[in-house]
Amino acid sequence: MRNKLGLPPDYNPCVYIIDDDESVRSSVESLVECMGFTSNSFESAESFLDQTDPDICGCIFTDLRLLGMNGLELIKQLKVSGYHAPAILVSGFLEVPLTVDAISAGALSVLSKPYPEQDLWDNIIAAIKHDSDNYIARKWLDETEKKMATLSEEEKIVMDLLLEGHANKKIAHSLDVSERTISMRRKTLLEKLGVDNIVELAKQKTKLELLESQLNSSVIIDPNTELESERN
Template identity: 40%
Template sequence: MADTSTIHIIDDDSAVRESLLALVQMRGLTAKAYSSAESFLTALKPSDTGCVVSDVRMPGMSGLQLLEKLAEAKSNLPVIIITAYADVPTAVRAMQAGAVTFLEKPCNEADLIEAIQQALNLEQAQAALRKQKSDVENKLTTLSEDEIAVMRKMLEGLPNKRIASDLDIGLRTVELRRSNIMKKMGAGSLAELVRLALLVDFFKSEEKA
């Protein structure tokens, strides 16, 4: 868990809010509390990491509406929904809207802490994947158009001689460009290059091109 991860607790009931805040902080986690979804959204920054623990029924914006707002903002924070009025339709709506967990009040402390830890692990895994994708996309920008053309053929599984024939270039040129591609992309094998291409949907982008 990253030291900068924060548990954002949202509940209009001050007693519940303070109780959850104390519980989370007792576990050594950083937490902030908000009395409404609106106040949380006002304070939210794009760089914020961690997760959200939100009540469903609140004056003004509900927990379900908050999920919609976070989705519109393309927030990467996992959301745990808690409610004293648990029912199947609400739980289904919450999960469909992107909640990672739905818990009934009063929350079992162990269940809540476990849900928070799972949410933090998910957020970190997604952050790592986003960084990896960004790194691959940056590496792709270092390839020349000629190298991209060779890379397309490589990803089709074609041998160097066939690539040279298809692109009307010399075999040595193919070998040099292939070597440059592998170095620039940081790939140790063709299988690794394929994995990197899949990571950034390279094949789909090529279909649209």
């Protein structure tokens, strides 16, 4: 299943099952095992939050009706606590307002009980693929932001002016330095960012801003997917 989904080698997803019914937990665990993934079960939302960290990978399967915090409240808390893993909410009393609230709160999908096993299978696959795409995006962002952080203030200023379309000579004049100094700063910043020219720098900066926006809105673009400008 990992190879079929094209999951990164360093991405190890787990399905987190939250249900106060032991038979349900056992049933979902068996399905997850058949899929080739690991699982971790909890009988309450509180125990899940106490025993996991926000940087978990995979997906979260939670019933709506739980003792203590319910599934919808949990999904809202996930966002507050900084969890990235997508959630699947299940309920035997599913109504349109609940579905809308759950999706608005951050649930990736909502299933009505009783659900066909294939539906749960498909939803878990979709959730793990979604989380994998998020993982790739966050990793690319982290690596790119670390490169950006190595730039000196002078190099950042030159980068911004270059991205605005200014030539070395004009930048040198506006900063009251020699054109050779600008050429050296330009060369250094391109090397630090791992790009060969200003066109590649512009694409990298655009992708960085786009991915940040998409991550914040929970709609993720795979950073390996070329932007339209990269195809032209």
